[in-house]
Amino acid sequence: IAENEDPGLVMNYYRDSALRLKISSKNKFSFFTSATRTLPFLGSETSSMTASLKEGNGQELWMRNFRYIETIKEALERECPGVVSCSDILVLSARDGIVALGGPYIPLKTGRRDGRKSRADILEQHLPDHNESMSVVLERFANIGINTPGVVALLGSHSVGRTHCVKLVHRLYPEVDPALNPAHVEHMLYKCPDAIPDPKAVQYVRNDRGTPMKLDNNYYRNILDNKGLLIVDHQLATDKRTKPFVKKMAKNQDYFFKEFARAITILSENNPLTGTKGEIRKQCNLANKLH
Ligand code: HEM
Ligand SMILES: [Ca+2]
Numbered sequence: 001i002a003e004n005e006d007p008g009l010v011m012n013y014y015r016d017s018a019l020r021l022k023i024s025s026k027n028k029f030s031f032f033t034s035a036t037r038t039l040p041f042l043g044s045e046t047s048s049m050t051a052s053l054k055e056g057n058g059q060e061l062w063m064r065n066f067r068y069i070e071t072i073k074e075a076l077e078r079e080c081p082g083v084v085s086c087s088d089i090l091v092l093s094a095r096d097g098i099v100a101l102g103g104p105y106i107p108l109k110t111g112r113r114d115g116r117k118s119r120a121d122i123l124e125q126h127l128p129d130h131n132e133s134m135s136v137v138l139e140r141f142a143n144i145g146i147n148t149p150g151v152v153a154l155l156g157s158h159s160v161g162r163t164h165c166v167k168l169v170h171r172l173y174p175e176v177d178p179a180l181n182p183a184h185v186e187h188m189l190y191k192c193p194d195a196i197p198d199p200k201a202v203q204y205v206r207n208d209r210g211t212p213m214k215l216d217n218n219y220y221r222n223i224l225d226n227k228g229l230l231i232v233d234h235q236l237a238t239d240k241r242t243k244p245f246v247k248k249m250a251k252n253q254d255y256f257f258k259e260f261a262r263a264i265t266i267l268s269e270n271n272p273l274t275g276t277k278g279e280i281r282k283q284c285n286l287a288n289k290l291h
Contacts, residue, residue: 116278
């Protein structure tokens with residue numbers, strides 16, 4: 001590649017076998033949740049945000065186990081310093097995490113660079129809130145080229161992981177949301193017994209009680225059964241624009257995987273920093289100038 005020429009995102013820009021760290025079965029779950037949940041942050045504006053939010057102090061709600069990204073980064077810096085960006089580590093981690101949880105193998109490009117500064121302050125403008133209307137959710141994703149079946153497929157990630165009580169008590173107290181399946185309400189009340197959860201206690205409900213460790217299409221069956229934890233999950237199953245795709249994905253896992261792969265690919269290529277833009281961070285939670 002000639003100097004000053006921006007190679008953009010390329011397939012196998014460098015060999016990624018160095019990333020194949022041994023992942024224990026206990027850790028593969030956290031690995032997926034931290035990596036995949038951070039994927040939506042990967043635009044040029046946002047890639048740096050991801051890496052500037054630190055774990056702990058309430059950040060548990062954002063990126064659980066972000067520390068695995070740092071572990072991978074440390075291993076890579078030992079082998080080939082200054083080559084692999086934190087953004088690429090996130091993407092390839094998501095790819096391998098998806099496979100580790102029984103999802104499809106999605107070949108994803110590399111060649112991203114990291115932001116030179118944190119843009120954590122504008123994060124909220126880019127991400128839909130979990131109580132948002134379906135129109136806003138669809139619009140936010142449409143802005144980055146993801147269509148309705150793509151959105152439905154991405155939300156299928158809620159087939160694994162957890163939701164902390166702080167995010168769902170408003171559906172239980174002071175009154176139980178009548179849209180919820182009563183059998184599920186019982187479980188939710190058991191897991192989240194306080195209207196105002198103790199911020200220090202890590203109280204949560206599993207997103208998918210049936211197959212919590214498998215990225216499968218069980219999420220769609222749950223939400224059709226009114227067992228969606230978040231407003232956004234419930235709406236996905238009821239909104240007339242999304243419901244047909246929910247039903248199709250509930251019946252057909254191959255279709256879910258196909259749409260999921262397509263949408264994850266678009267997400268992973270959203271507005272990246274490439275070529276000479278940005279930098280290769282030395283440490284993923286800090287821009288280099290802050291060292
Ligand atoms: C409308 C879009 C979305 C909204 C509003 C949303 C909202 C949320 C919320 C509120 C939680 C619970 C967080 C907590 O209590 O710790 C959660 C968990 C999760 N979300 Fe989403 N999400 C969205 C889209 C996505 C996408 C696109 C992905 C991945 C491709 C994803 C993957 C996950 C995963 C894996 C978890 C479990 C995290 C864990 O166990 O720590 N979500 N989501
Ligand atoms: Ca599942």
